[in-house]
Amino acid sequence: MRLRNFLAIPVLVLTTGIAIAAPRISIWDGVYTDAQAERGHTLYMQSCSRCHGANLSGTFETPPLTGRFMPYWSGSTLDALFDYVSTAMPLDRPGALGAGANADILAFLLKSNEIPAGSKELSAGNLKSINFDSAKPARARK
Amino acid sequence: MDRRHLLKASLAGLVGLPAQAQVPRVPLMDRPFNLAPIRAHTDRIYDIKCCIRPFRTKGPRLDVEQIGDTMVIHNYGHSGAGWSLSWGSADMQVQKAMSRSPKKIAVIGCGIIGLTSALMAQRAGAQVTIYTKEQFSRTRSVRANGSWTPASHMALASEAPPNLGDTWERMTRISWKNLRQYIGMAGNPLAFADHYYLSDTPFDAALPPPPPSPVPVPEYYELGDRIGDITPTLQMLTPDLHPFPVPYARRTTRLFFNFSEYGHLLISDFYAAGGRMVMREFHSPGELAHLPEKVIINCPGYAAHDWWKDTSMVPHRGQTEWLIPQPEVNYGLTYRNVEALSKSDGVMMIDIGARNGLPKGYGSSNEVPDRAEAERAVKVMEELYSRFPAKPV
Numbered sequence: 001m002r003l004r005n006f007l008a009i010p011v012l013v014l015t016t017g018i019a020i021a022a023p024r025i026s027i028w029d030g031v032y033t034d035a036q037a038e039r040g041h042t043l044y045m046q047s048c049s050r051c052h053g054a055n056l057s058g059t060f061e062t063p064p065l066t067g068r069f070m071p072y073w074s075g076s077t078l079d080a081l082f083d084y085v086s087t088a089m090p091l092d093r094p095g096a097l098g099a100g101a102n103a104d105i106l107a108f109l110l111k112s113n114e115i116p117a118g119s120k121e122l123s124a125g126n127l128k129s130i131n132f133d134s135a136k137p138a139r140a141r142k
Numbered sequence: 143m144d145r146r147h148l149l150k151a152s153l154a155g156l157v158g159l160p161a162q163a164q165v166p167r168v169p170l171m172d173r174p175f176n177l178a179p180i181r182a183h184t185d186r187i188y189d190i191k192c193c194i195r196p197f198r199t200k201g202p203r204l205d206v207e208q209i210g211d212t213m214v215i216h217n218y219g220h221s222g223a224g225w226s227l228s229w230g231s232a233d234m235q236v237q238k239a240m241s242r243s244p245k246k247i248a249v250i251g252c253g254i255i256g257l258t259s260a261l262m263a264q265r266a267g268a269q270v271t272i273y274t275k276e277q278f279s280r281t282r283s284v285r286a287n288g289s290w291t292p293a294s295h296m297a298l299a300s301e302a303p304p305n306l307g308d309t310w311e312r313m314t315r316i317s318w319k320n321l322r323q324y325i326g327m328a329g330n331p332l333a334f335a336d337h338y339y340l341s342d343t344p345f346d347a348a349l350p351p352p353p354p355s356p357v358p359v360p361e362y363y364e365l366g367d368r369i370g371d372i373t374p375t376l377q378m379l380t381p382d383l384h385p386f387p388v389p390y391a392r393r394t395t396r397l398f399f400n401f402s403e404y405g406h407l408l409i410s411d412f413y414a415a416g417g418r419m420v421m422r423e424f425h426s427p428g429e430l431a432h433l434p435e436k437v438i439i440n441c442p443g444y445a446a447h448d449w450w451k452d453t454s455m456v457p458h459r460g461q462t463e464w465l466i467p468q469p470e471v472n473y474g475l476t477y478r479n480v481e482a483l484s485k486s487d488g489v490m491m492i493d494i495g496a497r498n499g500l501p502k503g504y505g506s507s508n509e510v511p512d513r514a515e516a517e518r519a520v521k522v523m524e525e526l527y528s529r530f531p532a533k534p535v
Contacts, residue, residue, distance in 0.1 A: 051510060061192075061280060061509070072275065072423040080425040088448035092508035 024129055027078060028136040030118020032107035037117060040108025043101050047090050056112050066113055074134035079127035082106055099124040166378065173383050174336065174393070178470040179530045180482060180489055182523035186465040188488065190511035193285035195458040196444040197221040197504075201297035201306045201363070202231065202313075203452070206238055210431035215239050217255055217441045219455060222294030224283060224443070225399055228258040229320035230313030232439075236262040239437045244268055248435035250424065252276065253283035256441035257408050263439065264415040271435060272412070275423040278405050282443055287462060287492060289483065290397035292317065293365050295501075301454070302363040311368045318372055321397070324404065330486060331404035334397050337483070338475040339376075340526070341390040352499020359500050360456075387529035388477070396474065400486040424449060459503030463516035464488035480522040493519040 025031065045054065051062045058064035073081055086102045088094050097105070103122050111117060131137075198219030207214045217235045220227050236259065239247055245268065249260045252274035260270045278284065292314040297306055324332045339345070379391040412419075424430065427450055430438055440450075447455035467488050474483035481492045493515055495502025 061285065063275070068421075073425070076425050084425065084448065087451075092506070092510075094448075094507065 032122040036107040037111040040104035078130040189464040191285040193282040199298040226292035230316035232259040232262040244437040251441035253281040271418040288399040297363040329403035340388040340477040355500040457507035459506040
């Protein structure tokens, strides 16, 4: 919790140089659709499952994409994960997938980690304003 | 000269070996004896490990960078020499860190460079926290060869900094001195073993032309002969002196790391000195400024390619296959581009590729173990040992 508080905002200010006034949302606010996650699932099986496994559990050497995935990425904003997936993955041909495909894969990763879907697709454009929270923030609870 | 020796010597003459007189006689004290055969069979493969060497075209990154109020001292990009150079590199970088008189130091990464950096910082008097996304046994370091190979591809000749040779020699010599304390310890965290180079053709015979390379073949920085005083020389062995069924053999002695014992020792030392390990992944360099420690030694290995966006990092794939341990085998060998070495946790084999052309695995970041490659390597050794004499020399 402390980590999230002191990381999320300052990093944004550091990397952009200005404070962003856009309303912040959370990955828990329904930031992707089920259909998008389904497309992401297909792409995942084609490009990611060879190393990370069909059930995302990883291997001894390859990191899992569930479980510790949440604490490892929480505290950042979703653009950090998107940037990593876009530039470093797939490991043997980094950057081979386009922005749309990577956004779909991100949607699948979120769904696989039981982050709820919504009615709007995830796109590469607004990821900086989406907080990667490890749990649903109190303000979003109804 | 016994009958067997005579027979071998005459056979050697028939196949055109150099005259015996040209090869210095190996003194009795140096003659190999009791070399147990390696049980090289594919069903004895019990593990295949694959990793990416952190080759950096500009040489190891050792500069200091300021991020906000945080001093980041880089320590990565040691190519295939991380195990060998770790202590020397750590010593140099910890000296830089201590210039700020920090009470606390953070180390990023827990491969062999991170772990030795942490230990060096503790020995310099700092309280150390390692931040890592993987425990030591899951790092790329432990998927490497783990032999004393300090000169393994330090930089491209065209991009190396002018003082790289001096820096490398300093790292090498300090590492060598530091490793000294682990030799002879229980469990052999470090051990020496004779290594035989075996060949069907003379060692100076021209190599067959390499296959065409899809990318320019790297021209590596030449380190020159700087550490001859701590490097055993090669001895030529005539066929009467060794049991291997090949006409050409030479031998040296090499130092290697036993991962289990050495790793356990370093991690135990780290905790015994009050070290703290935090499992965590960083996503951008800016995050380091938010750590409580304001002096940080950055040891991400190949991960610097992605999280530090270091475009001078070039992946260089390597794979080792592990056969069930044979403690009775106390040597290593290289034959037909396959290397074998008996370690405490298994007989390691590697297809090292041809000596010319594009180095095997250069430019590849494919880290998925290749079973077929493993079996090919083991079969080279299986064929060799199928011709091993019933009564070794």
